[in-house]
Amino acid sequence: MTMIKFLIFIFFSFSFPAAQVVHKMTFDRFTHYSIDDWVTYAPATHITSIDVGIEYIYFGTRDGGILRYNVYEKEWDYPWTTSSGLSSNHILDVVYNYTDSIEENWRSNVIYALTDKGIDEFDPVANYWRRSHIKNMPYHRQPDKAEMDEYRHRKDYRFPAFYRPRNSELPDFFTDRKILFRPPNEIIDEHNRVFRLGKDRVVDEWKTLWLATNGLGVAKADLFDLRLTTHQKSIGNIAPRDLLYLADEDVMWVGGVEKGIRPGGIAVWNLKEDIWQYKEMRFIHGLYRSNIFCMTANKKYIFLGSDYGLVKYWRKKKKWKTFTTGDQLEADKINDLLFYKNTLFIATEQGLNYMTSGYRSVKSVKDQKLRNIPIYRMAVKDSIILLATKIGLFKYLPGADKIEYMNIGSALMDMYITAVNTHQSMIWLAGKYGIMYYEPKREQWISFTNITQYVHGKIYQIKFTSNHVWFATDSGLLKYDRKRNYWYLYTKEDGLASNIVYNIDVDGPDLWLSTENGVTVFRWDLRDIIE
Missing domain, CATH: 2.40.128 (Lipocalin)
Incomplete structure (x- = not known):
């Protein structure tokens, strides 16, 4: 009799919706999307x-x-x-x-x-x-013959429009303090690294010479004053993992894993002035590693989780400091960061840490239940810190400094949780065996275990917009429309730079997606489009 009551309880407290089919693109892309509905910033x-x-x-x-x-x-x-x-x-x-x-x-x-x-x-x-159906590329436009004759007669550096000068024809350009031009084709940056001009260059109709480089982006020279400048217009050579927008500065930080090609590092994009800079570990005291997996900030500091510790950046003084296992971190690999009130919680590959206001030292949790256990994601629910771990869902009680296991009631879903988030009193989970959420009105866990048939690999993050739940996965960007009980998987066919999506940042009608091949901005709020 007791067993029957238990089974009845499980049946009514745990639900499996029928609609778990995940749809993908079956339409022509550009009859549904405008060209700027998907925009990618790649290296x-x-x-x-x-x-x-x-x-x-x-x-x-x-x-x-x-x-x-x-x-x-x-x-x-x-x-x-x-x-x-x-x-x-x-x-x-x-x-x-x-x-x-x-x-x-x-x-x-x-x-x-x-x-x-x-x-x-x-x-x-x-x-x-x-x-295109053409077999050969067209030729580049050539300078006007009369202008070429005039240029050869003058023998100066005011090349005619559409001319492509050889290295031997270039002047010894003037530069600012950040770079130095060394004829015939080398540019030395502020860190004394030598870059070279690329093979291509061309003069426009306003007497500006545009030159290719092998790492410094676009080089530009005014042919009247012979001043050479370089312009980076992208992230560095990284696979993005997380974005951090600082509204008070109108600046975006892009952290990721370096690809071993210079320049790399943390990209800092000044959106107001459209200027890109790179923070590379080898040139910054206090920054031990440029591989960044997560970021968060308050008014005074920026915190970055790397594969070699927690990095603290003092915004006003522009100073860096890295905390490692030698500073009581459970592990050097940081998976997630979360501010709750004035406390910074740190999810590491081997347990939980935190820092209190002042952020001068790392503190350990007294409860050792999750010692040596990877914590992948964190979320806040009613003053409780939810922890997605390899061995299930846990909660940390800050006041009691205590960790407790949360029994979901499913043998499968209780294991290997990789993402957790909360929305309107609901708790959403994702892991190796599917997706589920807790519905407080019905006091039920709603499970989507069949999702794993369509979405392979890891689910990294869960975010929310009105009536939609978004999942960053190894198979693309997964959307759940709660009103329609409808699933759709966005992939490279739709416009993603890569099907591996690590992070989602919601910005009104736009989703900023950190993918393996760049940052993709998706204008998701397309009311006239039905997949």
């Missing part, structure tokens, strides 16, 4: 090709698609990448074609891009990229 430090169009200067990059500079507005527009329809972000050549060719099937005022996967073309009417 674009290495420039491979340059061409001059009517309105823009176009820069092909090795890993970041095509950068675009508007010559009339004098500002950088968002880049074109695979999120815009390009076959690949590895651009070998970019050409703005000015003349028609019936034999070659080249069309005027069309942009062609040679990628490592073939030739693409930008359709100016439909406003999107597509695969």
